[in-house]
Amino acid sequence: MVGRNRLQSDKDNLRQEIMDVARELFVAEGFRSVSMRKIADRIGYSATTIYLYFKDKNDILAQICRQTFERLTENINAIYNLSDNPLEKLRSGMREYVYFGLKNPSQYELVFIAPLPLEFEPDGINNGTAAFDTLRRVVGECAAAGLLKSADVELTSQTLWAGIHGVTALLIQHEGFPFVDREKLIGSVIETLIAGIRT
Amino acid sequence: MVGRNRLQSDKDNLRQEIMDVARELFVAEGFRSVSMRKIADRIGYSATTIYLYFKDKNDILAQICRQTFERLTENINAIYNLSDNPLEKLRSGMREYVYFGLKNPSQYELVFIAPLPLEFEPDGINNGTAAFDTLRRVVGECAAAGLLKSADVELTSQTLWAGIHGVTALLIQHEGFPFVDREKLIGSVIETLIAGIRT
DNA sequence: AGAAATAAATTAACAGTGTTATTTTATTTT
DNA sequence: AAAATAAAATAACACTGTTAATTTATTTCT
Incomplete structure (x- = not known):
C-alpha cells in the first residue's frame, strides 16, 4: 500500500x-x-x-496545453469578477486573452493557430473554447444591458474572437513585420471591435 | 541556339x-x-x-505561394478600380482577401498563418505585404476623405488586417468548431471593423 | 561524322525522425 | 528466495530531407 x-x-x-x-x-x-x-x-x-x-509526441504537447489553458480560463474568470460594467469586463478579458497568447506563444500556436494533429484537436479545442465560453457569457451580459447593436450573441462573440485572435496570431507569427507599437495595435483592435459592436 | x-x-x-x-x-x-x-x-x-x-522542399512551396499571391494582389487591385467610394473599395477588398484565403487555404496558411522556415519568410512576407500595401493605400484614401476616426493610417490598416486575418485563419484552421454561417461571420467581422474605424 | 564537354538524371548513402517489439533490469508480492 | 510485475533500455523498422558520386543523355566543337 x-x-x-x-x-x-x-x-x-x-x-x-x-x-x-x-x-x-x-x-x-x-x-x-x-x-x-x-x-x-x-x-x-x-x-x-x-x-x-x-501516447506519442503530440500527446506531450496536448497535456502541456491543457495545463496552460486552464490558467487562461482562471485568469479571465478572475478578471470578470473585478468589474461590474460588462463592457469593461469585455475590454479587460480581451486584453488578457491577447497578452496570454503573447506570453505563451508556443501553446497558443498549438491550440489556436496550427492545431495540426487532427486526433488531438478535440482536447485542444475544448481547452481553448472554455475561454471562449466565458467571452460569450460576457457578450450576453452586454446584450442584456442593451449595449450592443446586434442581438445575435453568438455572432458577436465569434466576431470579437476573430479580431483578437487575428492580432494575437499576427504578433506571434510575424515578428519580422514592421508592426506599429504592440500596445497601441492591441488597443486599437480592441477599441475598434468594441466601437463596432456598440449601439 | x-x-x-x-x-x-x-x-x-x-x-x-x-x-x-x-x-x-x-x-x-x-x-x-x-x-x-x-x-x-x-x-x-x-x-x-x-x-x-x-533549392529544397520549402522552396517548392515558396514558389507556389509566390504565384498564388500575385493573383491575390491582381484581384484586389482590380476590385479597387471598380468603385469610386473608398469605403466601398475597402469593404470589397477585405471580402476578396478573406475569400481568397478560404479558396487557397494551403498557401494562405504558409504565407500568413504558419511561416515556419525562417530563411524563407522574407519572400513569403513580401508576397503577402504586396496585398497589404494596397489595403493601406485605400485606407489612406478613406482618411483623406475624412471618413475615419483616426488619422493614423498605418495603425488603422494593421487593425483591419488583424481582423480579416483572424476570421480567415479561424475558418481555415478550426473546421471542427461550430461557427455560425460563414458568410454571416465574414460580413459581421468586416462591418464591425468598418463601423469601428468610421467617424 | 566522331570526340570532348556539358547537362540531366539516377543510385547510394547519411544522419536524423517517430514509433513498436523485444529483451533486460529493477521492484514488489507471494 | 521464487514468482510476478513494473520500469527501462536496446534493437530495429520504415520513413524523412538532403548530399556526393556516378551514370546516362544531350549539345558543342573539330
Missing part, C-alpha cells in the same frame, strides 16, 4: 518532469525541431521510456 | 510540372505529410532530380 503510493508518486514526478523539460524545449526551439531523443537525453532516460507516460 | 531554347523550355516545363503536382499534393494532404519521394513518384523522376529545380 505504502509501496504502491510511492511508486505512483514517482510515476507522476517523472511524468511532470518530462512535461517541464519538453515545454522548455518546445518554447526555445519549436515543437517540430525537438525530438523525442532530445527530451530523453535531458531527463536522463531513453527515448522509448517517454512512451510509458505519453 | 535553337537547341538551347528547347532545352530551356523543357526545364521550365518540368519545373512547372513539379509545382503543379506539389501544389495538388500539398492541398490534399498537407505540406508536412508530402515527401519529396512522393512528389517524385508522381512526376516519374527520382527524388533528387527535384533538387535540380528547387
